[in-house]
Amino acid sequence: MNTSNTTVEYLKQEKFLVAVDCIIFGFDSENIKLLLFKRRVEPLKGALSLIGSFIKNDLNLNDSAKMVLEESTGLKNIFLKELRTYSDITRDPGNRVISVAHYALIRINELDIENVEEHDAHWYDFNDIPDLIIDHKQMVDDAINRLRDEARREPICFNLLPKEFTIPQLQAIYECFYQKKLDSRNFRKKIVSFDILNKTTRKDKTSSKKGAFLYVFNKRKFKTFIAKGNRFQL
Amino acid sequence: MNTSNTTVEYLKQEKFLVAVDCIIFGFDSENIKLLLFKRRVEPLKGALSLIGSFIKNDLNLNDSAKMVLEESTGLKNIFLKELRTYSDITRDPGNRVISVAHYALIRINELDIENVEEHDAHWYDFNDIPDLIIDHKQMVDDAINRLRDEARREPICFNLLPKEFTIPQLQAIYECFYQKKLDSRNFRKKIVSFDILNKTTRKDKTSSKKGAFLYVFNKRKFKTFIAKGNRFQL
DNA sequence: GCAAAAGTGTTATCGCTACACCCATGT
């Protein structure tokens, strides 16, 4: 095995600018939202865009995206996944840039407001996204489709809710994704049958006089659920 | 909008080597196979690896992967999708290289044998993959998981079979993925009920005296199927 | 006491699973 720092073969190759862009999703009890920014550098300064950054030599792509998220939202430990690359030669008018889009789910209530305002960031309803620079609109569309699909099969929506949440809150997210009302009896029956939530004794009273019991997602129970050969499917 | 060639901001940024690697799947009527290559350049020359290449300035990632596939298999119009990026700083001992893995499904019977032998390529059973260089084994594992998952929900397995194929051939692929025998009556019932195949009047007699009718995947029918709100699920 | 959301059970329907025999043909 070759252990020198840079192999001769590699020196001949062209190098590229590489960036990460983040599609940040939130949920405000009404709708799925996306966090968009006013771009601060040329080209296209001032236009609406996703938040992103060129990567540096000391971080991999995932960590680069994490850093971007932390800087723009003040949040650590965000749910984050790679979406796909965008590499058309002329996609960026400034120069060729290969961008790796990532999508993130955050809890709006934990957001650092100051940070966000400092970055000229605003939430937009996910089914009413304005035009964005370059191919960012495409990235958003792709991310929404991916998320819609993934939400059906993986327990990821919990990342949009506070650690403790109610069943009706969870249902509301799925109703946004599917764009239709769900039967609350059937929804509750299904999610409870999975046995992946812990019911607390506390109630959330922000949306009704009666209050709804708070639940917590239990990762251990979920693993057991999967180990038994079950499939999360909503 | 800025229309100059390279923006000043961009000039300060670090650039990176970017490569594509291809996980090539085939099916030989018995098992899912993977095409692996003996590496020809340092570092790690002679070791087993996926086929790949540094990208050039004139092609996007998808087209770069297509070119790699064409050069190594002699095939055009291959089913090809991006898997994910691999970007750990130290993943390549030669230098930092960001690799974008792609997976491809090809029809083994159409393969250009000469081309393949020229490239020191050999087929390996997908559940008995030897050690590969760098993180290529990880790429393969990720690709297999992705494919297993995608095959359930998207009609992609047809890309592993000749244009005309039999129902038992198709079933065999799914039996490989699930690693269990399926009931032929139920399998046939399900796939026929989708109404996305055209039955021909011809038969394939390579695996039985009686012969099995040949079918063709019909993209138009599939679109209708989806438009009606159905879901492909096997 | 009333408005508003939370919570609860039952029935009909549909789709999936399990299962066994006849058919066509090459040797």
Next chain:
DNA sequence: ACATGGGTGTAGCGATAACACTTTTGC
């Protein structure tokens, strides 16, 4: 004539979908 894989139908079961009323409590 026999061995081999191709092709077909049905019945039982489990899961989903449809549906309406009671409970709690802040105002």
